[in-house]
Amino acid sequence: MTLKIIQVGLGMHGFGVALHYVKKSDDFTYAGVVEINPARLKECAAELGVAEANCYTDYLEAFASCEADAVFVTAASPYHYAICKAALEQGLHVLVEKPFVLDIGEACELVELAKQKQLILMVSQNYRYQNHVLSLKKAISEMGKPLFVQAQFFYDHFGKDYQQVMENFMLLEMAVHHVDMIRYLMESDIRTVSGKTWNIEGSMYKGHPNVQASMELDNGIPVFYLGSLVSKGLSTPWEGDWRIQCENGSIHLDDLGQGYGVYIVDQEQNKRFISYADGPLPDDKQGIHSVLSEFAARIKDGAEPTISGRDNLRTLAALIAFSDSSRTGEVTYPESYIVSK
Ligand SMILES: NC(=O)c1ccc[n+]([C@@H]2O[C@H](COP(=O)([O-])OP(=O)(O)OC[C@H]3O[C@@H](n4cnc5c(N)ncnc54)[C@H](O)[C@@H]3O)[C@@H](O)[C@H]2O)c1
Structure with missing residues (x-):
């Protein structure tokens, strides 16, 4: 039907x-x-x-x-x-x-x-339904326990009218993808956040276009994130560049020589590349x-x-917690922002 x-x-x-x-x-x-x-x-x-x-x-x-x-x-x-x-x-x-x-x-x-x-x-x-993200998730299951995660995103974006006046512009418009990826890939919510957001001189944005945050997940894994929508020079792809350090090696979403994609590097430095086309979904099933x-x-x-509004409360709460941590200088707890369960 x-x-x-x-x-x-x-x-x-x-x-x-x-x-x-x-x-x-x-x-x-x-x-x-x-x-x-x-x-x-x-x-x-x-x-x-x-x-x-x-x-x-x-x-x-x-x-x-x-x-x-x-x-x-x-x-x-x-x-x-x-x-x-x-x-x-x-x-x-x-x-x-x-x-x-x-x-x-x-x-x-x-x-x-x-x-x-x-x-x-x-x-x-x-992004949860994109080949790069699905290949990253599969690689994690093969490389042993994750120990820490580092992700970074850089772009020089010309903001739409509504984006130029939005509070928490970078967090809500862009970091929302990366924070949701963290929760999805690590199968854990974000327990604590210590973050900083900031603007640059002459910026077109009222809300801060830069963010840096350290997080600890419910399962104890530390995550380090840096994102910017006002970075001239080299951009990352929308999903950003990632290193997921696991017990038996490292997993990367990056360009480590064979193009942007997922790389799995074992203890002997052997490198395996999974391109977008080699991911699990055909084009007509990607993303939206x-x-x-x-x-x-x-x-x-x-x-x-899986991506219900209820699930998304944990992504949104983490983003607001980044902003509050920057404002107060305190460690913040995303779960404390959620008033309905
Ligand atoms: N998931 C993704 O990868 C992704 C990518 C880009 C944008 N987005 C999101 O999609 C949304 C739209 O982004 P966009 O790039 O199209 O923005 P846009 O500014 O180009 O378009 C927004 C449109 O909404 C219309 N609009 C505003 N209020 C309306 C109302 N009350 N009724 C009907 N129409 C109304 C505007 O006239 C405009 O045409 C945003 O929330 C953005 O964050 C998601």
């Missing part, structure tokens, strides 16, 4: 998601599309083949008048909370782009609302393809998604 979906937000990422993922999905067909910019709406709807009658500039009107099962929120991040809340109140299942919302209290409220309404609430942490399949499957069977 094909499910009917309303997508809200057809900006740069939203339209790409619509064209390359939702339109190609066997699980969903469009009940409607919503975009507050009418010219953009018209242009995108024409390319997507969505009839004018199913196009809206107001998400409340779309939710009330479309016959739909679910909503995919791809609007700019500051609007995620209001749109998710309205969709859940209307009885619609919700998939929302990262960052879930900007405030941990609002995230807890939405998780509770979805529970009350018995609706699926899921956050598109699409698999996110949409999981969303459809969970709507049908009612089970909790």
